[in-house]
Amino acid sequence: MRIVMTPEDMSRTLSRMAHEIAEKFNREIAQAVMVGIRTRGLPLAQRLQALLRDVTGVTLPLGVLDITLYRDDLTQIGPAPLVRKTELPFRVTDRPVFLIDDVLFTGRTIRAALDELVDYGRPRTVRLFVLIDRDHRELPIQADVVGQFVATELDEIVHVLLRETDGRDGVVVTRRTEPLDLEALV
Amino acid sequence: MTGRTEPTLDMTSPGQWHRRHLLAIEPLSREEILTVLDVAAAMKEISQRDVKKVPALRGKTVVLLFFEPSTRTRTSFEIAAKRLSADTVSFSVSTSSVSKGETFLDTVLNIQAMAPDAIVVRHRSAGAPYFITNYIDACVINAGDGSHEHPTQALLDAMTVRERLGRLDGLKVAIVGDILHSRVARSNVFLWHKMGSEVWVCGPPTLLPPVFRQWPVRVTYRLEEALEGADVIMVLRLQLERHISLRFPSIREYFQRYGLTRERLKYAKEGVLIMHPGPMNRGIEIESEVADGPYSVILYQVANGIAVRMAVLYLLLGGATG
Numbered sequence: 001m002r003i004v005m006t007p008e009d010m011s012r013t014l015s016r017m018a019h020e021i022a023e024k025f026n027r028e029i030a031q032a033v034m035v036g037i038r039t040r041g042l043p044l045a046q047r048l049q050a051l052l053r054d055v056t057g058v059t060l061p062l063g064v065l066d067i068t069l070y071r072d073d074l075t076q077i078g079p080a081p082l083v084r085k086t087e088l089p090f091r092v093t094d095r096p097v098f099l100i101d102d103v104l105f106t107g108r109t110i111r112a113a114l115d116e117l118v119d120y121g122r123p124r125t126v127r128l129f130v131l132i133d134r135d136h137r138e139l140p141i142q143a144d145v146v147g148q149f150v151a152t153e154l155d156e157i158v159h160v161l162l163r164e165t166d167g168r169d170g171v172v173v174t175r176r177t178e179p180l181d182l183e184a185l186v
Numbered sequence: 187m188t189g190r191t192e193p194t195l196d197m198t199s200p201g202q203w204h205r206r207h208l209l210a211i212e213p214l215s216r217e218e219i220l221t222v223l224d225v226a227a228a229m230k231e232i233s234q235r236d237v238k239k240v241p242a243l244r245g246k247t248v249v250l251l252f253f254e255p256s257t258r259t260r261t262s263f264e265i266a267a268k269r270l271s272a273d274t275v276s277f278s279v280s281t282s283s284v285s286k287g288e289t290f291l292d293t294v295l296n297i298q299a300m301a302p303d304a305i306v307v308r309h310r311s312a313g314a315p316y317f318i319t320n321y322i323d324a325c326v327i328n329a330g331d332g333s334h335e336h337p338t339q340a341l342l343d344a345m346t347v348r349e350r351l352g353r354l355d356g357l358k359v360a361i362v363g364d365i366l367h368s369r370v371a372r373s374n375v376f377l378w379h380k381m382g383s384e385v386w387v388c389g390p391p392t393l394l395p396p397v398f399r400q401w402p403v404r405v406t407y408r409l410e411e412a413l414e415g416a417d418v419i420m421v422l423r424l425q426l427e428r429h430i431s432l433r434f435p436s437i438r439e440y441f442q443r444y445g446l447t448r449e450r451l452k453y454a455k456e457g458v459l460i461m462h463p464g465p466m467n468r469g470i471e472i473e474s475e476v477a478d479g480p481y482s483v484i485l486y487q488v489a490n491g492i493a494v495r496m497a498v499l500y501l502l503l504g505g506a507t508g
Contacts (some may be wrong), residue, residue, distance in 0.1 A: 066228065069240040074505065079501075079506075081505070083500070089193070121236060159347060
């Protein structure tokens with residue numbers, strides 16, 4: 001097991017991401033909306049929303065996507081995965097959309113998210129912000145702002161832990177067969 | 187577009203779904219019912235989008251096999267399947283070879299040969315959907331079999347109550363009318379008993395014979411007693427096509443004893459939900475002013491029917507096992 005981020009690392013990284021977003025997409029922020037991808041993209045989007053407010057003074061509207069019904073592997077996996085609500089309490093047409101997820105891996109989740117997003121309208125732009133880029137893309141998809149690049153093996157799992165969902169912050173990498181030891185993070 | 191302004195982090199973990207068919211409420215567990223309702227709540231939002239379609243069931247074929255007349259249920263299943271991108275084929279008795287003398291089994295085998303992924307079946311005989319599962323590979327959904335069950339109706343009723351009252355337990359649910367012939371009543375009795383609510387059934391003795399006392403229900407022939415303190419009132423349709431009028435002196439007398447009127451509503455709780463599975467006979471089992479009144483959630487039931495049927499189709503057909 002490798003510890004990639006401690007709780008302190010994570011809060012520094014998110015803070016840096018907020019500054020980088022504010023700098024790179026300065027012209028878009030006033031019109032932009034934030035959309036987290038379930039599950040852990042939502043708390044990350046909420047945190048970036050607060051950090052961006054501190055940096056820019058703007059509170060961006062926040063929504064959440066559940067991409068389950070757009071997955072390209074539905075007919076290959078076991079029982080139908082359960083679906084939660086997609087909630088976009090705003091129109092996306094002609095607005096910049098800041099899409100947020102925890103880990104960028106094959107790119108297939110983002111492909112599904114883009115397909116779902118365009119069913120709601122035609123965004124002016126879509127920007128992708130991820131906490132971890134673990135490489136091994138299978139589609140031509142890249143993030144615009146990355147918290148940290150982590151070189152991984154294909155048989156490894158990247159665990160992003162968040163207070164809101166897991167009771168603690170941190171990022172660890174394990175082998176597929178290796179148990180996750182949460183105590184090592186403290 | 188949803189009414190809520192801030193999205194919520196939903197960390198509840200509903201149970202998995204492993205069934206291949208949905209034939210009845212009776213064998214389902216409380217957790218399975220909640221799984222359908224949770225997925226249905228997520229599906230509901232799709233019907234409010236600009237593009238009311240998701241690709242989840244692309245390439246799947248759903249056959250709607252209706253041996254009894256139905257507009258609402260068939261249309262509801264058809265819309266549900268289409269919003270999930272499945273293809274639908276409708277097969278109803280008036281246009282089919284059943285009227286040319288083909289047996290039920292031959293009809294089913296012919297449809298099986300066309301390799302559908304799911305069959306939604308309505309038949310006047312109880313057990314017809316079970317019978318089909320022995321002969322075909324497709325998932326079978328019961329859309330009403332005789333006087334036995336109509337599971338998706340009970341699920342959409344539960345979804346409507348959960349949305350409105352925020353709970354499914356500790357409620358008094360009164361089911362009023364033609365209990366004897368009602369598959370809606372049977373499915374609802376099983377569902378509400380499993381969810382921990384108290385079910386009262388009420389109707390004239392000829393439509394509520396003593397055998398119903400074996401059910402997990404309270405039985406009464408007095409409407410006022412059934413309505414007393416009720417949170418939910420389900421009014422059933424008098425199934426006049428089943429020669430029901432032989433079971434009481436006149437429709438007028440039925441309305442006087444068992445018709446749901448504004449006057450009688452005062453026995454129920456403030457904010458009681460009035461439900462009806464449709465189609466309604468206004469002025470027979472329900473007064474128009476009640477059907478159109480502020481407590482009526484009849485049209486919400488119809489909207490939720492699509493969400494529940496999307497959830498059922500997705501759970502049965504969505505994974506690799508579908």
